[in-house]
Amino acid sequence: DIVMTQSPDSLTVSLGERATINCKSSQSILYISNNKNYVAWYQQKPGQPPRLIISWASTRESGVPDRFSGSGSGTDFTLTISSLQADDAGVYYCQQYYTTPSPTFGQGTKVEI
Amino acid sequence: QVQLQESGPGLVKPSETLSLTCTVSGGSIRNNTYYWGWLRQSPGKGLEWIGSIYYSGSTYYNPSLKSRVTMSVDRSKNQFSLKLTSVTAVDTAVYFCATTSGYYLAPFDYWGQGTLVTVSS
Numbered sequence: 001d002i003v004m005t006q007s008p009d010s011l012t013v014s015l016g017e018r019a020t021i022n023c024k025s026s027q028s029i030l031y032i033s034n035n036k037n038y039v040a041w042y043q044q045k046p047g048q049p050p051r052l053i054i055s056w057a058s059t060r061e062s063g064v065p066d067r068f069s070g071s072g073s074g075t076d077f078t079l080t081i082s083s084l085q086a087d088d089a090g091v092y093y094c095q096q097y098y099t100t101p102s103p104t105f106g107q108g109t110k111v112e113i
Numbered sequence: 114q115v116q117l118q119e120s121g122p123g124l125v126k127p128s129e130t131l132s133l134t135c136t137v138s139g140g141s142i143r144n145n146t147y148y149w150g151w152l153r154q155s156p157g158k159g160l161e162w163i164g165s166i167y168y169s170g171s172t173y174y175n176p177s178l179k180s181r182v183t184m185s186v187d188r189s190k191n192q193f194s195l196k197l198t199s200v201t202a203v204d205t206a207v208y209f210c211a212t213t214s215g216y217y218l219a220p221f222d223y224w225g226q227g228t229l230v231t232v233s234s
Contacts, residue, residue: 040220049209049224050160061222093160097218102175105160 002026002096006106013111019081021109023094028074031098038098041070041079044108045090054079081111089113115140115147117210117225125204125232131197135210135225142191143168148217149193151184154227155206163208165217166193173217200232 003026013019029038037057042050052061054070057077067082081088094106121133135149142149150165164174166184174182183196197204207227213219 038218042221049211049227050221051224052220052222055220095160095220097213097220100218101173103162103218105162107159 001102001104002029002099004094004096004104004106006092006094006109008109009107010110010112013081013084013113015086015113016083019084019088019111021079021092021094021111023072023077023079023106025075025077025096025098029096029098030074037073037077038096039070039072039077040095040097041068042093042095043088043090044093050093084111084113086113115212115223117212117223119208119210119225119228121208121228121230123229123231125200125230126234127201127232128199131195131200131204131230131232133195133208133210133228133230134192135194137191137193142186142193143188146214148173148213148215148219149186150211150213150217150221151195152209152211152221153204153206154209155203157203158206161206163195163197165213167217202232204230205232206230 005024007022039057041054044050053064058070069080071078091108091110093108097103116138118136125131148165151163166172181198186193209227211221211224
């Protein structure tokens with residue numbers, strides 16, 4: 001299985017400041033034939049399921065504020081929250097869906113205000 | 114918009130079988146776009162994909178759980194189900210049902226609220 005490793009495990013960011021979360025895959029998840037990176041990002045708040053916020057490394061889902069952005073290619077990916085709002089507190093996960101047999105997730109990064 | 118709701122016992126004894134059902138509303142389980150999946154989340158292992166099933170009955174299982182997992186679809190009830198046999202304490206987790214679009218290897222776009230299953234005598 002592809003291992004997804006996130007860093008840091010947690011971070012504390014002031015309101016209005018930038019938050020940056022990194023995710024590294026154990027092998028490339030860039031599919032050369034379509035030039036797509038098979039990585040997604042989720043936000044999870046206590047007592048709720050994860051919410052898909054970014055797919056294909058950089059495509060924001062409908063309704064996701066544009067302060068959230070994803071970047072990276074190959075094995076290294078980043079989720080950036082450009083100006084942190086109180087509602088952004090939670091745990092963020094990356095996920096690869098590149099190869100069989102299993103989609104796998106990072107261990108999560110807790111964002112606190 | 115598809116909505117999912119898990120149901121099943123919250124307490125299962127060790128060595129017994131965990132059985133959960135996910136009821137789909139706002140869409141048909143026969144929709145050939147969606148794959149229907151189960152995941153779980155525990156403090157020790159984070160988010161783990163258990164398996165996915167297509168409306169036709171094709172299944173895809175996590176190899177680490179494959180020997181104990183069975184998934185099925187009930188088209189008449191718009192539901193899909195999970196059975197996990199021979200459970201132990203390590204199977205204690207919040208279990209989610211979720212969908213992917215186009216293939217089982219895809220982002221999970223719709224999720225149920227999750228149900229806590231505790232394995233204990």
